[in-house]
Amino acid sequence: MSNTTYLKEHIDRLQQADNSKLSGVRKAANKSFDTWGIPTVKHEEWKYTRIGSLFNKEFTVSVSADSTLSKAELESLRLPGADDANELFFINGIYHPELSVIKSTGLVLQPLEEASANRYAPIVEAQFNDSGKYLQDGINALNTASINGGIFLHVDTKKIIKHPVYIYNISDTRVAPVLAQPRSLFYVAEAAQVQFVETYRTVGASESMTNQVTEIIVEKDAIVEYYKLQNDEAHANQVSTTHIKQIGKSVVHTVTVSLNGGIVRNNLNAVLGANYAEAHLYGLYFQHGQSHIDNHTIVDNVMPDCLSNELYKGILDNQSTGVFNGKIFVRKDAQKTNAFQSNKNVLLSENANVNTKPQLEIFADDVKCSHGCTIGSLDEEALFYLQARGVPHNQAMALLLQGFALDILEKIKPAAIRSYVEDLITQRLTADVL
């Protein structure tokens, strides 16, 4: 049974002190959390991902930006290309302005509560917590009920942000297990362009649980790239929700790369809410040990003439487990929708497994939709072909797996990040497979 009494107390304390415009949303979420609790496998969307037992223990929950990690200690966690990036640091779920660097003009960052009361109030009011409509479960409600130290980021009209925005979610578990609940709302205004690169790191030997919700609202003619890199420790767990809503004709490009962790659940939603909106969702998971990766995606075609293209590829070794659940809605008005989805898996071990499920709910009659999934082992014929040309077995495997991953890796546009991920994969292939 999940122990949530202390979480309830934490939420109550936060809400008593809350006189912000967000209090209504928080209160409603608190109620939902009371009703739903931490999702169990009885919840249809949580059938293959068990997070209940993670909540048996009592996590530490930070209430303010009181991290004792110094800038020097954080140095080793920075991603390649960081010197040329805007950097946002969340520690134990709380945004730390003193560690963060905003160097681009046209990028406005504010505490969420502040933005809900100033000139950004209409945006926050209209857009905040759209994810809650799609993710009706206690874990999403828990994040919303516990909002604290969250941010609002505005990318101004027509600004092309040259420096990518790196977002670090760090859990400091040197003393005790930590529950971190970062919350962000990004608003990308008309004709702006921006790249987000987000990563997760646990410092310390105790367990971490990151329950994150990021909502990204995209106006017309904007172009947004979002990259999620998950290569944390085996005792690092997370539910990471990225909810993207396109309110104008815009282009969204996401790549989710998951290489290591404990139990990792990603919710990626793309709401195509304007004619001719376009969303590309790519994913690569390469799991080993006991790690568990669950990619739940929702593409919601609300308006006509939209395009979505989704390709997730997975390699599972040892006792690792994977889930892919790809939901596509085509609403009644969304005629001429083009929606494509594919999930391909390679199992390297008899003890690895994956559950993959496409779910199409189509209410319009003039649409083009396709979906497909494959699960198999490495192609023996291809292995033999490479070996017969003199390439040793293990290296042949590595070449085939690199080839398998390539069409996703090619979708990572920032060069520093792409070569970083390629190196991680090469290292993995050398260490594990060879």
Place this chain on the structure above:
Amino acid sequence: MLRIQNLQAGIEGREILKGINLDIKPGEVHAIMGPNGSGKSTLASVLAGKQDYTVTGGSVEFYGKDLLELAPEERAGEGLFLGFQYPVEIPGLSTTNFIKTAVNEVRKYRGQEALDAVSFLKLMKEKMALMEMDQTMLSRSLNEGFSGGEKKRNEIFQMAMLQPKLAILDETDSGLDIDAIRVVAGGVNKLRSSENAVLAITHYQRLLDYLVPDFVHVLYNGRIVKSGTKELALELEERGYDFIKNEMHQAEAVS
């Protein structure tokens, strides 16, 4: 260089090769012909070390070494090359990247230094010209979306890069029009020397117009039932495989 003695092999308990004997010396071109299902491709796969097949008897020596003891990549290192009947398509792996790995692995096996980028490029340019190939083909994913002719040309290109002592060409002519056969066989001919040998496995005689064999063997029902010179291929072309089958059945009836 290659001595096959009483080789028996099968797959999933089914016997396919029932005692093959064959000697190949440097400088020779041998052709193995035979009807479908006679065991031609099995012989090629067993020699290259495909794991699906189980060798149940006999021996294969390659320059005095027990070939059957070696892994496929070791056989390649020793100088054996198999040109596939159906070259495998490998998405995401460029031909250039692949052949560079293969060349350097084979060199490593032979105790040679890896080729530096300049020497590799020079070698590749030379062999590309030989096979009338262009750069775009080599930067594409290995065999992916290649036509039948492109795939086979790519096979011979790889053979040229690896410079094997014995090349086994498994139905290299299948699915090729006569122009493509000319290019492919022309490439093989240019690679021939007194040091290396070719074992061409084919169903039809037409490849042998370009790749003139010293010896022709007929494989039927898992055994070499007839050997001769290039005239045997012409006779087979004219009379079809039925005359071999009939001869065999008559021989069986007499005994």
